[in-house]
Amino acid sequence: RRGAVMLAGLVRFALGQRLLVFLGVMLLAGAGVWVMTSMPIDAYPDISTTQVKIVVKVAGLTPEEMETRVSAPIEVEMLGIPHQVMLRSTTKYALADITIDFEEGTDIYWARQQVAERLNGVWDRLPASVTGGMAPMTTPLGEMLMFTVEGEGLSLAERRSLLDWVIRPALRTVPGVADVNALGGEVRTYEVVPDIERLAAQGISLEQLRETLAVNNRNDGAGRLSEGEEAWLVRSEGSIQSLADLAGIVVRPDPVEPVRLSDVADVREGSLTRYGGVTYDGRGETVEGLVLGLRGANAREVVRGVRAKLDALAPSLPEGVEVRTFYDRGDLVNRAVHTVSRALLEAVVLVLVLLVLFLGDLRAALTVALILPLSALATFLCMRTFGLTANLMSLGGLAIAIGMLVDAAVVMVENVVTHLARQRDGDRLPRLHVIYRSAREVAAPITSGILIIVIVFLPLLSLQGLEGKLFMPVAATIVFALTSSLLLSLTVIPVLASVLLGRVSHVEPLLVRLLHRAYTPLLRWALGHPSILMAIAGILLVLAGVLYTQVGKTFMPTLDEGTVIVQLEKLPSITLEESLAIDQRVQQALMTLPEVIGVVARTGSDELGLDPMGLNETDSFLQLKPPAEWRMASKEELLAALREKLDGFTGLNYVFNQPIEMRVSEMLTGVRGDL
Numbered sequence: 001r002r003g004a005v006m007l008a009g010l011v012r013f014a015l016g017q018r019l020l021v022f023l024g025v026m027l028l029a030g031a032g033v034w035v036m037t038s039m040p041i042d043a044y045p046d047i048s049t050t051q052v053k054i055v056v057k058v059a060g061l062t063p064e065e066m067e068t069r070v071s072a073p074i075e076v077e078m079l080g081i082p083h084q085v086m087l088r089s090t091t092k093y094a095l096a097d098i099t100i101d102f103e104e105g106t107d108i109y110w111a112r113q114q115v116a117e118r119l120n121g122v123w124d125r126l127p128a129s130v131t132g133g134m135a136p137m138t139t140p141l142g143e144m145l146m147f148t149v150e151g152e153g154l155s156l157a158e159r160r161s162l163l164d165w166v167i168r169p170a171l172r173t174v175p176g177v178a179d180v181n182a183l184g185g186e187v188r189t190y191e192v193v194p195d196i197e198r199l200a201a202q203g204i205s206l207e208q209l210r211e212t213l214a215v216n217n218r219n220d221g222a223g224r225l226s227e228g229e230e231a232w233l234v235r236s237e238g239s240i241q242s243l244a245d246l247a248g249i250v251v252r253p254d255p256v257e258p259v260r261l262s263d264v265a266d267v268r269e270g271s272l273t274r275y276g277g278v279t280y281d282g283r284g285e286t287v288e289g290l291v292l293g294l295r296g297a298n299a300r301e302v303v304r305g306v307r308a309k310l311d312a313l314a315p316s317l318p319e320g321v322e323v324r325t326f327y328d329r330g331d332l333v334n335r336a337v338h339t340v341s342r343a344l345l346e347a348v349v350l351v352l353v354l355l356v357l358f359l360g361d362l363r364a365a366l367t368v369a370l371i372l373p374l375s376a377l378a379t380f381l382c383m384r385t386f387g388l389t390a391n392l393m394s395l396g397g398l399a400i401a402i403g404m405l406v407d408a409a410v411v412m413v414e415n416v417v418t419h420l421a422r423q424r425d426g427d428r429l430p431r432l433h434v435i436y437r438s439a440r441e442v443a444a445p446i447t448s449g450i451l452i453i454v455i456v457f458l459p460l461l462s463l464q465g466l467e468g469k470l471f472m473p474v475a476a477t478i479v480f481a482l483t484s485s486l487l488l489s490l491t492v493i494p495v496l497a498s499v500l501l502g503r504v505s506h507v508e509p510l511l512v513r514l515l516h517r518a519y520t521p522l523l524r525w526a527l528g529h530p531s532i533l534m535a536i537a538g539i540l541l542v543l544a545g546v547l548y549t550q551v552g553k554t555f556m557p558t559l560d561e562g563t564v565i566v567q568l569e570k571l572p573s574i575t576l577e578e579s580l581a582i583d584q585r586v587q588q589a590l591m592t593l594p595e596v597i598g599v600v601a602r603t604g605s606d607e608l609g610l611d612p613m614g615l616n617e618t619d620s621f622l623q624l625k626p627p628a629e630w631r632m633a634s635k636e637e638l639l640a641a642l643r644e645k646l647d648g649f650t651g652l653n654y655v656f657n658q659p660i661e662m663r664v665s666e667m668l669t670g671v672r673g674d675l
Contacts, residue, residue: 007443007490014491015436021495025374032377039380040298040389043329043336043561044660046141047469048295049085050102052115053135055095055610058127059273063091070126071096077122081114090612094275095605097612104464108137108295135610136179138292140663144177144302144329145291146621147310148280148600151321157271159287160185162321167289170313174305176297183606184278185287186271190246193266202259204251209265216240216249243267276604276613277580282588285580288602289323292610303330326600326623327659332561340395347402348372355406360509364413367500371409371485371493372402378484379477388473397477404453405481408446408489415442416497432498439494450486454479560635561658566590566642568601568618569653576615579603582652583618589645590622595630595638598623619662 014021056070071089078087078100086101102111112134119133149159149167160182168180194209222234240246247262261267278288293302307330310323317323351372355365379398380390388394419438423429460475462468508516526533568586570579580603587599601620605612613619624630624638632638639656646654 003447004444007447008440010490011439011443011494012436014495015432015439015498018495018498021491025492028374028381029377032380035384036377036380036390039384040296040301041333041337042299042389042391043332044141045389045391045393045469045473046139046296047466047664048139048141049104050106050108050111051139052100052102052108052111053610054098054100054115054119054133055135055612056098056126056130056132057095058130059094061094061127063093066094066096067091070130071098073122073125074098074119077118078115081111081118083111092605092612092614094273095612097610112137136292137295138178139295140666141660142178142293142295142297143290143327143659143663144293144299145306145325146327146600147289147291147323147325148278149287149289149321150324151318153320154318155186156184156285156287157186157188159321160187162317163287163289166317167310167313167323171289171291171306171309174302174309176294176302176305178292178294178297181290181292181606181610183276183288183290183602184285186274189270189272190240190243191268191270192246192261193268195265198264202252202264204259204264209251209261212249212251212261243269274576274604276602276606276615277576278600278602279580279583279587280600281598282584282591284584286600288600290606299329300333303328303333326598327563327621332563332660335562336392337390337395340392340399343399344376344395344402347399351402351406355410357511358509359410359414359417360512361417363500363502364417367493367496368406368409368413370496371406371488374488374492375405375481375485378488379480382480382484383477386476388476391473393470394473394477397474398481400474401478401481404478405485408450408486409493411442411446412439412489412493413497413501415439416494416501420501435494435498439490443490446489447486450482454482558658558661561660562624563659564622564624564639564642565657565659565662566620566622566646567655567657567662568620570616570618571651572614572616574616576604579615579618582649583620586620586646586649586652589648590620590642593641593645595625595632595641596622597625621659 054074056074058066058070061069071091074096075087075089075098078084078098081100081102083103083106084100085103087098089096089098091097100111100115116134123130149163151159151162154162163182163185164187168182171177171180192209192213194206199206199209216238217240219239220236222236225232225234240249247260247267249261250258251261251264252259278286280286291302291306293299307325314323348369352365352369355368356362359365359368376398383390383394415438416435419434420431423431423434457475457478460471461479463471566586568583570582574582583601583603587601590596590599599620599622601618603613603618604615622642627635630638632641642656646652
């Protein structure tokens with residue numbers, strides 16, 4: 001009783017303050033449009049936990065030594081951090097990757113601070129040549145854009161230098177970019193190769209040579225020198241700028257015949273030891289850049305900003321140099337948003353057509369239809385308030401709710417039309433009061449009906465872990481949409497009805513009359529033969545139960561990301577050169593298929609160590625033509641054609657994967673594909 005009085009009071013307030021209601025609708029529309037256009041958009045919900053990664057490198061250490069001297073001490077030090085739920089590590093040659101997962105809801109900055117404090121405590125006990133530390137604050141799903149640096153006449157070392165010193169610093173200034181990972185190429189170095197015989201002839205040890213190099217590669221300040229009213233800064237420049245500087249370092253001073261570095265060693269340009277490489281299209285090696293997005297960044301905005309920065313850099317790059325993108329998360333986001341948007345538009349059009357057919361009045365149908373955009377905008381406001389992003393799951397929930405959003409409004413408008421049609425010209429009851437009485441009459445039923453539907457989805461909001469992150473956005477969006485439609489039906493719809501509905505006549509539309517003619521005899525038969533009807537219902541129930549046991553089951557259908565990855569695995573003892581050679585032969589075989597227009601394969605570990613693969617492991621990204629241009633009717637047929645090509649290589653294991661699917665598997669299980 002008290003609830004009915006409250007609902008009646010809400011309707012009465014809305015009809016009594018119609019101007020205020022219209023202002024509220026305008027404010028809702030403006031705020032909703034602003035939130036909708038500025039909301040972070042991604043194709044897939046961020047299901048990653050609060051995670052901190054530590055990447056440590058020590059040149060020359062075997063996996064066993066890395067485990068005992070690096071991984072184990074760090075793991076022991078990390079034990080006992082509050083809210084820690086998982087600690088795992090991967091150890092490769094010269095590389096250790098330690099991952100710490102925290103409880104859901106743990107502040108990422110607090111977690112990184114705790115890990116940094118523990119890491120500082122153990123750092124002095126690690127080998128002297130250790131490098132690395134905490135990885136960038138990204139997520140396993142943070143790979144936004146991948147590109148290669150192509151340039152005729154440029155060596156791998158020159159392309160890598162261009163990426164490291166020009167492209168990478170520029171891209172790191174883009175808002176939302178956590179880091180830019182570099183893969184492949186050669187990092188230029190100055191190498192000193194001692195000649196043991198010449199060192200022995202001069203009586204110089206290797207330790208003396210090492211100390212001499214360290215001392216002579218620095219700049220020192222010598223204070224100020226006053227001259228009149230001016231002060232001059234005095235400094236000594238000793239840092240190595242060229243091979244000539246390096247070769248001219250004096251190892252043993254002598255007033256007559258000093259011994260220089262070039263006298264006892266060979267000085268040359270070289271490169272750092274490579275732990276991986278990148279090949280493309282079966283044509284040779286190249287250099288790859290991988291843009292990593294910050295945790296919680298807007299994927300579409302990050303990709304747009306990176307592309308704009310690359311376009312701005314293009315005129316300043318050397319002639320003939322091209323940055324070629326082969327993976328763009330923005331393409332997947334755009335396809336996902338387009339798919340959901342089309343589904344929403346089709347649902348709205350279908351609802352409008354059905355409203356006109358069943359209500360038989362264009363104005364009444366328009367009054368009901370206005371609930372759809374208003375409820376959607378209110379839903380976006382609620383999503384922004386509770387920290388939800390726009391993705392396939394949340395927007396899919398809105399698409400599911402479209403048909404239910406008009407339920408309350410249909411009942412409200414239908415009842416208003418009925419009461420207005422019964423009102424005669426001589427009735428003294430004001431029109432606004434008739435609308436109030438009709439709205440009050442159905443306020444409690446429609447409220448209870450909507451709340452029952454909302455209660456059905458509430459258990460999904462209590463899911464935890466991966467299930468909660470996947471399905472909670474769906475349930476939350478449906479709850480937000482239905483609740484918004486209920487409030488709007490009790491306030492805005494009566495006000496709109498008072499303005500839009502003119503003189504009405506409550507005559508059943510043609511479609512409704514036809515349905516009644518078909519339904520009435522069927523109802524009479526059902527009421528006259530209850531036993532037969534119950535028997536049919538029981539048989540159908542049993543049949544449905546049997547069919548349910550035969551239907552295949554999966555946790556979640558696979559999302560077609562539009563990109564195919566071929567993961568290759570060779571013998572563990574293979575060299576980098578041979579591994580890259582096999583990759584190029586595989587690429588040449590795959591590109592004989594017209595559907596494959598490009599292949600970029602990365603082998604081994606990246607520079608940051610976020611993806612610690614061995615030299616025998618390769619991820620090949622296939623660039624495909626649009627599906628409309630395929631000879632095959634489905635993706636499964638394309639994969640079958642790819643298998644035929646790959647089966648011709650002996651000693652090669654392979655599996656097909658997708659970028660996001662691969663990272664999700666690795667994040668949850670530590671394994672980069674299905675078992």
